[in-house]
Amino acid sequence: xxxxxxxxxxxxxxxxxxxxxxxxxxxxxxxxxxxxxxxxxxxxxxxxxxxxxxxxxxxxxxxxxxxxxxxxxxxxxxxxxxxxxxxxxxxxxxxxxxxxxxxxxxxxxxxxxxxxxxxxxxxxxxxxxxxxxxxxxxxxxxxxxxxxxxxxxxxxxxxxxxxxxxxxxxxxxxxxxxxxxxxxxxxxxxxxxxxxxxxxxxxxxxxxxxxxxxxxxxxxxxxxxxxxxxxxxxxxxxxxxxxxxxxxxxxxxxxxxxxxxxxxxxxxxxxxxxxxxxxxxxxxxxxxxxxxxxxxxxxxxxxxxxxxxxxxxxxxxxxxxxxxxxxxxxxxxxxxxxxxxxxxxxxxxxxxxxxxxxxxxxxxxxxxxxxxxxxxxxxxxxxxxxxxxxxxxxxxxxxxxxxxxxxxxxxxxxxxxxxxxxxxxxxxxxxx
Amino acid sequence: xxxxxxxxxxxxxxxxxxxxxxxxxxxxxxxxxxxxxxxxxxxxxxxxxxxxxxxxxxxxxxxxxxxxxxxxxxxxxxxxxxxxxxxxxxxxxxxxxxxxxxxxxxxxxxxxxxxxxxxxxxxxxxxxxxxxxxxxxxxxxxxxxxxxxxxxxxxxxxxxxxxxxxxxxxxxxxxxxxxxxxxxxxxxxxxxxxxxxxxxxxxxxxxxxxxxxxxxxxxxxxxxxxxxxxxxxxxxxxxxxxxxxxxxxxxxxxxxxxxxxxxxxxxxxxxxxxxxxxxxxxxxxxxxxxxxxxxxxxxxxxxxxxxxxxxxxxxxxxxxxxxxxxxxxxxxxxxxxxxxxxxxxxxxxxxx
Numbered sequence: 001x002x003x004x005x006x007x008x009x010x011x012x013x014x015x016x017x018x019x020x021x022x023x024x025x026x027x028x029x030x031x032x033x034x035x036x037x038x039x040x041x042x043x044x045x046x047x048x049x050x051x052x053x054x055x056x057x058x059x060x061x062x063x064x065x066x067x068x069x070x071x072x073x074x075x076x077x078x079x080x081x082x083x084x085x086x087x088x089x090x091x092x093x094x095x096x097x098x099x100x101x102x103x104x105x106x107x108x109x110x111x112x113x114x115x116x117x118x119x120x121x122x123x124x125x126x127x128x129x130x131x132x133x134x135x136x137x138x139x140x141x142x143x144x145x146x147x148x149x150x151x152x153x154x155x156x157x158x159x160x161x162x163x164x165x166x167x168x169x170x171x172x173x174x175x176x177x178x179x180x181x182x183x184x185x186x187x188x189x190x191x192x193x194x195x196x197x198x199x200x201x202x203x204x205x206x207x208x209x210x211x212x213x214x215x216x217x218x219x220x221x222x223x224x225x226x227x228x229x230x231x232x233x234x235x236x237x238x239x240x241x242x243x244x245x246x247x248x249x250x251x252x253x254x255x256x257x258x259x260x261x262x263x264x265x266x267x268x269x270x271x272x273x274x275x276x277x278x279x280x281x282x283x284x285x286x287x288x289x290x291x292x293x294x295x296x297x298x299x300x301x302x303x304x305x306x307x308x309x310x311x312x313x314x315x316x317x318x319x320x321x322x323x324x325x326x327x328x329x330x331x332x333x334x335x336x337x338x339x340x341x342x343x344x345x346x347x348x349x350x351x352x353x354x355x356x357x358x359x360x361x362x363x364x365x366x367x368x369x370x371x372x373x374x375x376x377x378x379x380x381x382x383x384x385x386x387x388x389x390x391x392x393x394x395x396x397x398x399x400x401x402x403x404x405x406x407x408x409x410x411x412x413x414x415x416x417x418x419x420x421x422x423x424x425x426x427x428x429x430x431x432x
Numbered sequence: 433x434x435x436x437x438x439x440x441x442x443x444x445x446x447x448x449x450x451x452x453x454x455x456x457x458x459x460x461x462x463x464x465x466x467x468x469x470x471x472x473x474x475x476x477x478x479x480x481x482x483x484x485x486x487x488x489x490x491x492x493x494x495x496x497x498x499x500x501x502x503x504x505x506x507x508x509x510x511x512x513x514x515x516x517x518x519x520x521x522x523x524x525x526x527x528x529x530x531x532x533x534x535x536x537x538x539x540x541x542x543x544x545x546x547x548x549x550x551x552x553x554x555x556x557x558x559x560x561x562x563x564x565x566x567x568x569x570x571x572x573x574x575x576x577x578x579x580x581x582x583x584x585x586x587x588x589x590x591x592x593x594x595x596x597x598x599x600x601x602x603x604x605x606x607x608x609x610x611x612x613x614x615x616x617x618x619x620x621x622x623x624x625x626x627x628x629x630x631x632x633x634x635x636x637x638x639x640x641x642x643x644x645x646x647x648x649x650x651x652x653x654x655x656x657x658x659x660x661x662x663x664x665x666x667x668x669x670x671x672x673x674x675x676x677x678x679x680x681x682x683x684x685x686x687x688x689x690x691x692x693x694x695x696x697x698x699x700x701x702x703x704x705x706x707x708x709x710x711x712x713x714x715x716x717x718x719x720x721x722x723x724x725x726x727x728x729x730x731x732x733x734x735x736x737x738x739x740x741x742x743x744x745x746x747x748x749x750x751x752x753x754x755x756x757x758x759x760x761x762x763x764x765x766x767x768x769x770x771x772x773x774x775x776x777x778x779x780x781x782x783x784x
Contacts, residue, residue, distance in 0.1 A: 091724075096747050102534045120750065124534045201620070208730060211748070255639035256619045258731045273620060395749050405732040409642045 045080045045330045050098070051112035051316070052089035060285060065350030073337045080330050082110075092211065102126050107321035110331045115159060116211070116397075118317050119151040119390040127156045128320040133332040137339035137357070144313055144382040145356040151390060157319035158335050160344055161353035164311030164382060165217060165280045166374045167301065168287075171294040173200065173275040181276075181298040185221075185243050188301045192252035195275035202252035204265035204274035207244075207408055209401030211394065213261045216312050217278050218244070218404060220300040223310035223383055229400055230389070230425055232418040239303060241414040245407050258405050269295075280314065281375060282352050299374040311378030312385060315353055354379065392428055399424040523763075527756035535752050545757035549745075554733045555758060558741040562717060565652055565737060569716045570709060572656045577663025577708075584664075585671045595668070602661035610725030613654045617641070617726075644734025647727045651735055654726060655719060662715075663708055670704030671697070703777075710773035714766055738762045 053059040053066060070082040085108055087097045095117055101107050107126060121127055130136045137158060138149050145159040169181050177195055182188040192202030206213045215229075218240065222229070227237030247253045254268065262279060269277040270290045278300065287295060299309045318338065320331040337343060341360035348355035348364055354372060355364045386393045403421025407414045492499050527545050530538040549555045584595045601609065616623045619637040628634045640646045674697060682692050720739040723729065729736035729744060736744070738758060746755025 092748055099533055099535065099750070103536050120533050124532075126534070208728065209732070210728065254620050255637075255642045259641040259727065268620075395751075398749060402732045405730060409644075409731045409734075411644075411732060411734075 045326065047080060047082045047110055047327065047330055047334060048085050048108040049082050049110040049112075050085050050087060050101075050108040052087060052094045053112075054086045054088050058088070060352070061350040062347070062352075065347055069338060069343055069347065070334075072343075073334055076337075077330075077333060080333070082334070102321075107323075109321065109323055109327050110334060111319050111321050112316050113157065113319055114212075115148055115313065115315055115317050116385050116393045118157055118319065119386050120394070121319070121321075122151045122154070122156045123391045126321055128322050128328050128331075130155045130157070130320065130332065130335075133320075133328055137336055140339065140341075140358060141356045142358055142379075144379065144384055147387055148313060148384045149317065151386070157317035158339055159313075159315055159317045159356050160338055161348040161351055162313055162315035162356050162379065162382075163280050163282065163353045164314055164375055164378050165220065165278055166297050166299060166311075166378060167276060167278055168269060169276045169296050169298065170269070170272070170274075171296055173272075177275075181296065182301045183298070184301050184305060185303045189243065189246055189250065189252070192247055192276065193250045196250075196252045200272060201254050201268070201274045203247065203276040203278070204253060204257065204260075204268040205278035206260050206262050206265055207253075207257035207405065208259055208261050209398060209405055210261055211397065212314075213401065214258075214404050215397045215401045216314075218400075219312040219383055219385075220310055220378070224300070224307050225303045226307075229396055230429065232400065232403065232422040232425065233415070238415050238418055241404060241407050241418060243303075244404065245410075245414055248408055258408050281354075281372060284352055284369065284371060297371045297374050299378055308381045309378045310381045310383050311375065313379065313382040315356070395428045396425055399428060520763075523756050523760060526753055527760050529753055531753040531756075533750040533752070538753065541753075545753045546761075549754050549757050549761075554736060554741060555738075557733055558736040558738050558758075561648060561734075561736060562738045564648060565655070565719070566713065566716050568652045569655045569659060570712050572652075573659035573663045573712060574667075574705075574709065576656070577660050578667050580660065580664040581667035581671055584668055598664055599661045601658050602665075604658075606658060606719075606722040607725055609658060610654065610722045613650070613657075614726050617650055641727060642731060644731065647731060647735040651719075651723050651726050654722060655716065658722070659712065659716070663712065666704060666708045667701070670701050673704075674700045706776045707773070710769055710776065713769045714773075717762065717766060717769075 049070070051066070053063045056063050066084075070084070074081055087094050089095075095114075098107070098111070098113070098117075098121070102121065102124065111121075111127075113121065118127070130138075131154070136155055138146055138155055141149070141159065142162075145162065148159045149155050149157055167181065173195060174181065174191075177191075179191050179194060182191045188203075195202040205217045207217075208214055219229075221227075221240040221243060222237055225236045225240050227234060227240050231237060248255060248257075254274070257265070265274065265277045266279055266283045266286065268274040269279070270287060270293065272293070287293060300311075302309060318335055320328055320335065322328070323331075338347065339357055341355075341357050341363065344355045344357040345360040345364040348360070349367065354368075354376065355361060385397075389396050399421050402424070403417045406412045406420065407417035411417070412420065525537070526535065528540060528542060530541050530544075532538070580598060584591055584598075617625075617640040619625055619639040619641075622637075622640075624640075625634070625637040629637070638646070640650050678696050678700070679692050682696055687695065718739055719737065720743065723735060723737055723740050724743075727735040729740045733741075739762060742755045742758040742762065744755075745751045745758060749755075
């Protein structure tokens with residue numbers, strides 16, 4: 001449906017453009033190029049925008065915040081209108097729909113992507129290298145986002161807001177057990193054990209192999225300890241996995257967690273069935289609305305004190321699929337508008353994330369909850385998932401995820417599980 | 433061109449031929465549509481008619497029957513080609529090309545995707561799991577379904593009402609059933625583990641999703657639950673078709689209950705059973721949504737079926753070509769079963 005509409009729409013728009021160009025040249029309006037025509041807002045341009053924010057009910061404030069941003073942009077840029085063609089993301093449906101649009105040559109003019117998928121689309125030549133359109137807003141972003149925006153050295157999008165994961169804890173439960181939030185793995189293990197009783201487990205987090213599930217949660221443990229997604233057999237990597245298997249062996253986590261994505265841990269924590277959980281700030285609004293729940297957020301514990309917590313960098317990247325210079329230029333103007341400090345701060349606030357435009361941080365911090373402090377600290381050493389793996393990240397994620405689950409269910413020892421996973425990762429890296 | 437022709441001139445002689453119904457002599461009566469001998473567009477032996485005239489309009493008028501036949505065939509053919517043949521060919525093309533995230537045509541790589549997938553341990557696991565899933569599901573669906581069908585073949589108080597309730601699991605969307613069972617099988621607060629614990633049958637929750645064996649048990653269990661009504665209803669109607677006189681007569685002849693079952697019910701139920709089992713194979717082998725909701729193929733591909741594996745490859749790993757290869761393997765298997773199904777139903781119709 002969306003594709004068809006898009007297609008028809010493109011034809012109409014294409015013809016309109018040709019007609020307008022013909023008319024303008026006939027009248028003898030010279031001295032403006034097609035690109036400038038859009039900049040001067042003479043010809044009506046319709047930009048199609050696609051994100052997975054489809055409603056307030058499913059995505060909260062960011063849905064309406066985008067509407068506000070777009071209508072403000074339309075006011076300051078007469079001649080450009082934005083048409084939202086959003087796609088629901090359930091499981092992998094958003095990416096599948098985008099792949100289908102790309103195959104049919106019907107990508108929207110402005111496309112939001114989850115950050116690990118940008119290299120995949122860029123590698124097919126579907127995205128416009130942004131520096132070809134003019135100076136980019138990339139230098140205004142944080143260092144990690146500057147890296148995240150690039151694939152093979154070319155800038156393909158603006159990561160306008162970011163997030164990561166941290167350790168949430170139920171204040172009442174920890175107080176009852178006279179426990180301070182853990183800062184080391186040893187403390188995490190003993191505390192999680194001590195916090196496990198008939199009413200609740202010590203901790204909850206995602207253990208299922210899926211995009212943004214167990215590997216995403218595992219990255220802080222793996223990388224803070226000096227392990228690596230591509231060097232899984234090192235002692236540092238195996239130690240991290242052994243911590244997780246110890247948590248299951250001690251019964252400190254619901255064994256069903258190998259079947260959990262990000263949603264179930266939040267449900268357990270909100271229902272008081274888990275004293276701690278590892279999750280992200282996108283759950284702050286829901287958790288704040290839970291009656292009687294008082295929670296705190298701290299950095300994820302490290303193996304030995306002094307290690308830096310490495311947070312996996314989450315968030316969405318705004319890109320411009322290839323179309324024609326006029327459209328691309330208009331889309332570029334929209335992206336630059338969204339990267340203005342005040343606009344960026346409003347988008348980050350609405351999505352429950354952290355702005356990436358550095359000058360927007362002070363404004364944002366004035367109103368942001370103190371719960372974000374540990375997230376900000378972790379992002380100082382943030383890990384861009386696609387930085388070295390690029391297009392291979394999703395497959396490596398699956399291979400590592402399966403290794404994690406294999407150890408968690410006791411099918412293999414942590415060392416053996418990661419030896420198997422390493423063989424699979426090697427095979428992927430070799431191009432099989 | 434537009435000269436009006438007398439009606440007879442337009443009408444080929446075969447038009448007058450009548451469709452006759454011939455009854456075969458013997459125990460089996462079959463309706464046979466007798467075909468007129470000169471059916472077809474062979475006009476030899478007849479005076480040169482308007483068929484010889486040039487122009488498509490005259491051809492159509494002189495070949496009215498063929499045109500009519502074509503008019504019936506073309507929509508069906510178009511539909512089949514557009515919605516079955518084309519996707520099939522496209523799916524095959526994808527499986528012999530190197531195709532990734534964006535499913536445009538890629539370079540031809542022969543059977544590489546098939547070879548890679550056959551050598552992939554996950555595919556083998558999925559194949560084994562699918563076989564176990566198929567055999568276990570069908571066996572229990574059929575036996576329990578048959579038990580229920582026999583139970584309801586006797587009329588008793590509320591039997592009709594209860595019989596109509598039996599169909600309910602078949603009516604639920606598998607996504608809904610799967611989600612509800614996922615909640616029921618949960619280790620914490622799930623009704624199954626809680627009940628077993630309160631009965632002191634187990635001391636701690638079972639955690640149904642933490643091993644391949646248990647995860648397979650859960651998806652098979654739920655699939656059996658879903659499939660029973662289908663088996664029960666079809667077998668029930670099969671049982672109803674067995675004339676009571678046969679059983680009564682054999683009882684009078686001194687046949688025991690077992691002998692009546694073995695020599696009357698089983699052979700007479702054979703055609704229905706065959707159909708039930710073959711449709712069951714096709715339904716079961718392509719089970720997908722249920723597994724995605726319950727286990728998503730996990731843990732560590734422990735409950736991965738060929739269907740979910742094809743999906744994972746194509747739409748999660750974006751190894752589209754390899755996903756297509758796995759899907760085609762599944763398709764070939766279904767085609768073989770369908771072939772036997774069609775052959776069996778034809779033979780049964782001929783025998784019956």
